[in-house]
Amino acid sequence: MAEIITLPEEIVAKIAAGEVIFRPQSVVKELIENAIDAGADRIEVEIAGGGRRLIRVFDNGRGMDREDLLRCYLKHTTSKIKSLSDLDRVVTLGFRGEALAAIAAVSRLRIASRTTDSELGHVIEVMEGELLSITEIGMEKGTEVSVYDLFFNLPARRKFLRSARWETKLVVEKLKQYAFAYPEIRFILRIDGRDVMDLSKKDLPERVADLSGFDDLIMVEGGRYPVRIKAYLPPPEKARAGENLIFVNKRPVVDRKINAVVREHYGDKPTFFLLFLDVAPEFYDVNVHPSKSEVRFHDHRYLTDLLNKVIATKIPKGKTVEQATLLLKEELRPDRLFQLHKSYILAETEGGLIIIDQHAAHERIIYERILNRGDEGQPLLFPISLELNDEQLRIFEEVKEILIRFGIKTRRFGPKSIVIETVPSLTTMDAEDVIAMFDDLAQVGVRREEIAKVIACHAAIKTNTPLTDEEMHLLIDQLFNCSDPYHCPHGRPTHIKISIEEMNRRLGR
Numbered sequence: 077m078a079e080i081i082t083l084p085e086e087i088v089a090k091i092a093a094g095e096v097i098f099r100p101q102s103v104v105k106e107l108i109e110n111a112i113d114a115g116a117d118r119i120e121v122e123i124a125g126g127g128r129r130l131i132r133v134f135d136n137g138r139g140m141d142r143e144d145l146l147r148c149y150l151k152h153t154t155s156k157i158k159s160l161s162d163l164d165r166v167v168t169l170g171f172r173g174e175a176l177a178a179i180a181a182v183s184r185l186r187i188a189s190r191t192t193d194s195e196l197g198h199v200i201e202v203m204e205g206e207l208l209s210i211t212e213i214g215m216e217k218g219t220e221v222s223v224y225d226l227f228f229n230l231p232a233r234r235k236f237l238r239s240a241r242w243e244t245k246l247v248v249e250k251l252k253q254y255a256f257a258y259p260e261i262r263f264i265l266r267i268d269g270r271d272v273m274d275l276s277k278k279d280l281p282e283r284v285a286d287l288s289g290f291d292d293l294i295m296v297e298g299g300r301y302p303v304r305i306k307a308y309l310p311p312p313e314k315a316r317a318g319e320n321l322i323f324v325n326k327r328p329v330v331d332r333k334i335n336a337v338v339r340e341h342y343g344d345k346p347t348f349f350l351l352f353l354d355v356a357p358e359f360y361d362v363n364v365h366p367s368k369s370e371v372r373f374h375d376h377r378y379l380t381d382l383l384n385k386v387i388a389t390k391i392p393k394g395k396t397v398e399q400a401t402l403l404l405k406e407e408l409r410p411d412r413l414f415q416l417h418k419s420y421i422l423a424e425t426e427g428g429l430i431i432i433d434q435h436a437a438h439e440r441i442i443y444e445r446i447l448n449r450g451d452e453g454q455p456l457l458f459p460i461s462l463e464l465n466d467e468q469l470r471i472f473e474e475v476k477e478i479l480i481r482f483g484i485k486t487r488r489f490g491p492k493s494i495v496i497e498t499v500p501s502l503t504t505m506d507a508e509d510v511i512a513m514f515d516d517l518a519q520v521g522v523r524r525e526e527i528a529k530v531i532a533c534h535a536a537i538k539t540n541t542p543l544t545d546e547e548m549h550l551l552i553d554q555l556f557n558c559s560d561p562y563h564c565p566h567g568r569p570t571h572i573k574i575s576i577e578e579m580n581r582r583l584g585r
């Protein structure tokens with residue numbers, strides 16, 4: 077018996093809808109895009125129950141007449157392109173004619189709309205893609221789309237949604253993206269009946285400062301046909317936690333290669349930034365991703381080279397460590413120190429807070445000191461004798477001279493034993509540390525840097541060690557006199573910075 081059937085139309089529609097509409101956020105995205113395409117300069121978004129219960133978007137754009145209203149929710153209906161050739165020069169955000177049909181398939185939909193040249197508007201009600209009613213209605217010029225009970229008929233999708241809080245957060249993020257790209261539009265957001273945001277019309281710099289919460293971003297600009305670039309970036313070496321946003325002709329997109337280019341200017345740290353690309357239509361293709369969140373550039377290399385050049389005008393790549401250190405030292409306010417969990421030192425800086433890993437910091441200090449200047453060594457009160465095996469003895473003979481330079485004086489004592497007489501100065505190594513150090517030394521061979529790393533690691537203050545105020549001051553002072561105060565010899569960070577902006581942002585200020 078044949079098993080294969082053609083799926084009924086309504087099931088096909090629902091499955092297809094699931095590919096464009098994943099969650100409330102995708103509905104909001106599509107509705108905002110339609111509002112922008114309609115030429116609105118005021119867009120009001122309202123959600124309830126994380127968008128499951130209600131998503132409503134009102135815009136004061138050009139609206140639809142009765143005839144268009146009866147078409148707009150059907151599949152493949154659009155006013156934005158007429159023929160295949162139009163695809164190459166799309167100027168609107170939408171053009172596939174899928175969004176309203178997809179939303180209609182998985183919700184109860186109500187659309188009210190009125191054009192400028194009509195006294196009255198019309199309202200349609202649609203359920204699972206079927207028209208229930210159309211009536212006249214008095215309303216302001218524009219369009220109001222209300223989406224009730226999203227995925228009520230697609231339990232699998234509904235189950236996949238996360239908490240109302242989370243879905244709300246995603247909606248807010250999406251709205252903010254468009255608010256960055258369209259400062260000339262007023263955006264209003266209402267959540268569960270409460271007004272939470274009202275962004276009046278602004279110019280771009282003001283909108284950026286308002287929305288990002290950062291008032292020290294640096295604007296860079298450059299390029300010409302086919303690619304123009306405008307970016308807002310944190311000051312050099314001040315990478316900031318936060319979402320980075322890339323817009324291509326005002327359309328938010330994701331592009332990992334572009335992220336990587338920006339990051340290179342911040343010591344490879346991820347950072348918040350805003351990037352607006354004005355790209356000639358023939359230079360890229362948006363039709364690659366169903367939600368159009370990825371675009372394909374015909375010459376990505378050209379784009380990244382240009383981007384690099386433009387950013388480098390204000391934010392040079394590979395700023396020298398000395399410059400950066402100077403900056404940091406100026407910022408530091410070392411009169412306010414605090415030790416946390418006997419392992420971290422907290423210090424106030426001009427721009428926020430710095431958290432220093434005491435062990436990693438001390439490792440860096442010892443490493444640079446013994447490697448660059450050598451060390452006299454300080455005598456152990458009770459010299460330690462060690463029994464070595466043949467292999468260890470062989471290595472010991474090879475590195476003996478280097479160890480002396482690094483502050484570790486030894487003496488042969490019988491055929492297989494050595495006595496350790498000094499350890500690097502300003503350290504508090506005990507017998508246990510020395511033995512562990514010799515174990516590690518046997519592993520690393522004869523390279524000076526590697527040996528210095530091992531010594532620094534075992535000589536440094538450990539975590540879980542209380543420090544006095546003086547010790548903390550000394551440590552910080554010495555750290556920021558290092559040529560690379562940023563990393564321990566193994567490459568881990570010695571400290572992290574948290575800016576006041578980040579604290580504000582994370583606390584929702």
Ligand SMILES: Nc1ncnc2c1ncn2[C@@H]1O[C@H](COP(=O)(O)OP(=O)(O)O)[C@@H](O)[C@H]1O
Nearest residue numbers: 110114148154155170171172173174175176219
């Ligand atoms: N807010 C709106 N204001 C005016 N017209 C709208 C609005 N939303 C949708 N439309 C009309 O409905 C059509 C279908 O919308 P949609 O399904 O999102 O497809 P697309 O945006 O790809 O054209 C649009 O082309 C437009 O003509």
Ligand SMILES: [Mg+2]
Nearest residue numbers: 109110170175
């Ligand atoms: Mg659309």
